Amino acid sequence: MSLKLTILGCHSATPRESAHPTSQLLEIKNHTFLIDCGEGTQVQLRKYKIKFSKIKHIFISHLHGDHVFGLIGLISTFRLLNRETEITVHGPKGIKEFIVTQLRLSESYAGYPIKFHELSSKKSELIFEDKKVAVYTIPLSHRIYTNGFMFCEKLGERNLNMTEINKHSGIEICDYQNLKNGKDFKLENGNIIKNSSLTHAPTKPLSYAFCSDTSYNESIIPIINKVNLLYHEATFLNDKIDLAKTTKHSTAEQAATIAKKSEVNELIIGHYSSRYKSTDDFLKEAQAVFKNTQLAKEGKIVTIN
Amino acid sequence: MSLKLTILGCHSATPRESAHPTSQLLEIKNHTFLIDCGEGTQVQLRKYKIKFSKIKHIFISHLHGDHVFGLIGLISTFRLLNRETEITVHGPKGIKEFIVTQLRLSESYAGYPIKFHELSSKKSELIFEDKKVAVYTIPLSHRIYTNGFMFCEKLGERNLNMTEINKHSGIEICDYQNLKNGKDFKLENGNIIKNSSLTHAPTKPLSYAFCSDTSYNESIIPIINKVNLLYHEATFLNDKIDLAKTTKHSTAEQAATIAKKSEVNELIIGHYSSRYKSTDDFLKEAQAVFKNTQLAKEGKIVTIN
Numbered sequence: 001m002s003l004k005l006t007i008l009g010c011h012s013a014t015p016r017e018s019a020h021p022t023s024q025l026l027e028i029k030n031h032t033f034l035i036d037c038g039e040g041t042q043v044q045l046r047k048y049k050i051k052f053s054k055i056k057h058i059f060i061s062h063l064h065g066d067h068v069f070g071l072i073g074l075i076s077t078f079r080l081l082n083r084e085t086e087i088t089v090h091g092p093k094g095i096k097e098f099i100v101t102q103l104r105l106s107e108s109y110a111g112y113p114i115k116f117h118e119l120s121s122k123k124s125e126l127i128f129e130d131k132k133v134a135v136y137t138i139p140l141s142h143r144i145y146t147n148g149f150m151f152c153e154k155l156g157e158r159n160l161n162m163t164e165i166n167k168h169s170g171i172e173i174c175d176y177q178n179l180k181n182g183k184d185f186k187l188e189n190g191n192i193i194k195n196s197s198l199t200h201a202p203t204k205p206l207s208y209a210f211c212s213d214t215s216y217n218e219s220i221i222p223i224i225n226k227v228n229l230l231y232h233e234a235t236f237l238n239d240k241i242d243l244a245k246t247t248k249h250s251t252a253e254q255a256a257t258i259a260k261k262s263e264v265n266e267l268i269i270g271h272y273s274s275r276y277k278s279t280d281d282f283l284k285e286a287q288a289v290f291k292n293t294q295l296a297k298e299g300k301i302v303t304i305n
Numbered sequence: 306m307s308l309k310l311t312i313l314g315c316h317s318a319t320p321r322e323s324a325h326p327t328s329q330l331l332e333i334k335n336h337t338f339l340i341d342c343g344e345g346t347q348v349q350l351r352k353y354k355i356k357f358s359k360i361k362h363i364f365i366s367h368l369h370g371d372h373v374f375g376l377i378g379l380i381s382t383f384r385l386l387n388r389e390t391e392i393t394v395h396g397p398k399g400i401k402e403f404i405v406t407q408l409r410l411s412e413s414y415a416g417y418p419i420k421f422h423e424l425s426s427k428k429s430e431l432i433f434e435d436k437k438v439a440v441y442t443i444p445l446s447h448r449i450y451t452n453g454f455m456f457c458e459k460l461g462e463r464n465l466n467m468t469e470i471n472k473h474s475g476i477e478i479c480d481y482q483n484l485k486n487g488k489d490f491k492l493e494n495g496n497i498i499k500n501s502s503l504t505h506a507p508t509k510p511l512s513y514a515f516c517s518d519t520s521y522n523e524s525i526i527p528i529i530n531k532v533n534l535l536y537h538e539a540t541f542l543n544d545k546i547d548l549a550k551t552t553k554h555s556t557a558e559q560a561a562t563i564a565k566k567s568e569v570n571e572l573i574i575g576h577y578s579s580r581y582k583s584t585d586d587f588l589k590e591a592q593a594v595f596k597n598t599q600l601a602k603e604g605k606i607v608t609i610n
Contacts, residue, residue, distance in 0.1 A: 013382075013385055014347065014378070014381070014382040014385055014386075015345075015347065015348050015378070016348060016351055017348055017351060017352055039344060039345065039347075039375070039378045040320075040344065040345050040348065042319065042320065042344075043320050043321060043322055043345065046321055046322060047322055063410050063411040063412070064411055064413070065377065065378060065381045065407075065411055065413070068411070069377055069378045069381075069407075070344070072370065072374055073319070073320070073344045073370060073374045076319070076370045076374075077318075077319040080318055080319055081319075094410040095410075097406065097410060098406070098407060098410050098411075101402065101403070101406045101407075102370075102374075102403060102406075102407075105368050105399040105400075105402060105403050106368040106369055106370055106373070106403075106449070107368070107448070107449045108369070108370070143412070144411070144412045
């Protein structure tokens with residue numbers, strides 16, 4: 001089991017040549033999820049050699065430009081690449097009008113099915129699941145309706161303990177699935193072998209929480225509690241804590257405090273304001289509170305095993 | 306007098322790292338006009354160190370994404386840069402809804418006046434003028450309502466012939482403006498000196514015609530006749546003339562034919578399809594018909610004196 005996060009953009013506000021607005025790619029189980037889509041995201045996807053066709057779900061946190069202005073371009077490019085597979089866009093109520101208005105006025109069509117999953121609940125809700133993965137919203141506190149997203153692997157099958165299995169000639173390959181599903185094994189003589197002696201517990205499922213943009217908001221702690229990896233925005237340093245409050249953003253120290261109180265394993269911060277020349281102080285400020293912090297950086301890949 | 310054209314993007318369809326969609330900057334008289342605004346245009350403006358505040362008029366040829374998807378981002382960035390000056394967007398009917406819908410849904414506001422000048426005429430019309438410059442539409446033939454734009458300097462003042470003027474002690478500095486305006490000079494003794502002997506004819510005004518996107522369309526020839534510089538799209542080579550016809554684009558040879566028949570001074574072509582690995586053949590094909598052709602290229606500056 002592994003989870004791979006690629007940072008496509010991690011800066012706030014306006015795009016610059018070496019500072020792309022928010023976008024991330026999460027590979028979890030068989031899924032390739034795109035999270036947020038600032039202007040230029042499609043170019044970043046090409047730069048990091050990500051196959052457009054793999055993306056089947058896009059999650060948009062909120063409708064501020066630095067998180068969504070690249071979506072219409074990506075949707076148009078999908079068509080030019082002759083996409084046929086359905087895409088689902090999960091995002092705030094309004095995301096459909098946002099995209100459909102532009103398609104209509106440009107007399108364009110997608111050419112493949114687009115499903116808009118519009119969100120409006122202010123409580124955390126399950127917005128996607130299949131056998132292996134579940135995605136929940138994380139209601140955030142920003143100037144506009146905003147959700148973070150919590151991506152969770154589901155508890156998988158039990159792992160076969162081949163050393164033990166091979167001791168019993170009666171257990172055949174066709175029995176393996178039952179063992180993986182947790183069933184005990186009945187020998188021909190009627191004796192029962194407990195599943196726990198033939199299998200190991202399933203690998204602990206991994207989870208990733210994406211939280212951008214938000215003011216310091218302790219109400220998310222129970223939702224993201226103990227996730228393996230937390231991305232939390234850190235637009236400012238503590239020198240601008242008042243500005244963070246007014247604009248409903250967070251400081252690096254606040255992001256780290258949330259990570260600490262949520263007992264997450266690892267924190268990655270980003271969404272830096274362009275007023276700061278370097279990001280070094282963001283790391284210093286956050287690590288003072290939560291040691292296992294790293295800085296988001298375009299092209300950075302974080303893998304959790 | 307001079308006219309300076311900066312190519313910000315000159316490729317068709319989807320943006321790639323080294324292939325930006327259509328956008329150009331024209332500096333003519335005291336104006337800095339932005340022409341078309343594909344995704345990523347604001348980053349290109351920064352790259353070529355163009356002051357955002359200088360742009361007061363934006364001309365959008367049509368509402369296909371590779372000519373307009375960067376506009377909302379630029380408009381948003383203007384606000385983040387604390388712009389106060391009015392901006393006028395000249396573009397097809399629908400451009401206002403295109404932008405205003407996105408501003409409304411992202412709960413944003415421009416913070417400075419935006420004027421939308423929506424176009425719907427199928428005939429060439431004057432869409433902007435002041436004392437020194439006039440801008441006309443060039444109705445093009447594309448899959449969607451599209452205009453090219455014709456930027457014309459106005460005939461300026463006459464130039465003083467100081468050698469002749471200095472021969473007459475009665476002509477003072479305060480008389481110069483009348484001379485520039487073409488008035489004859491009356492000496493104290495009542496004798497008249499003809500203006501033509503005291504001034505030279507004004508510098509010949511310059512003009513630039515921007516034509517993208519369009520199928521081969523001879524009806525534009527009278528409009529762009531004898532312009533100093535013509536940009537004409539050349540999406541395909543002649544090997545794809547059928548595809549050019551279907552998609553209502555032009556080939557390099559067709560662009561050159563229009564240039565030749567319009568007796569323009571200089572041609573610049575662009576909007577290359579990504580199917581071609583190199584642009585060399587575009588130049589070869591166009592120059593076979595119209596020698597004074599050059600290829601558009603990101604960052605290229607064409608100056609006409």
